[in-house]
Amino acid sequence: xxxxxxxxxxxxxxxxxxxxxxxxxxxxxxxxxxxxxxxxxxxxxxxxxxxxxxxxxxxxxxxxxxxxxxxxxxxxxxxxxx
Numbered sequence: 287x288x289x290x291x292x293x294x295x296x297x298x299x300x301x302x303x304x305x306x307x308x309x310x311x312x313x314x315x316x317x318x319x320x321x322x323x324x325x326x327x328x329x330x331x332x333x334x335x336x337x338x339x340x341x342x343x344x345x346x347x348x349x350x351x352x353x354x355x356x357x358x359x360x361x362x363x364x365x366x367x368x
Contacts, residue, residue: 315345
């Protein structure tokens with residue numbers, strides 16, 4: 287997915303905060319398409335944030351086991367532009 291103006295307009299403050307936490311190395315993700323997101327050792331209160339950001343191409347798709355979450359190049363660019 288490419289970054290578009292409409293994507294940056296629909297990115298919520300919460301999504302930007304999650305992306306910033308991923309960039310800071312504070313997140314882990316697991317579960318394949320379900321993308322269970324853990325921030326600072328706690329499950330993300332927005333259960334849809336992980337899958338939404340993975341589908342948007344902003345967080346790299348997770349494997350089946352828990353691993354550090356990583357921003358994609360698009361995620362880096364969108365966060366830098368915010």
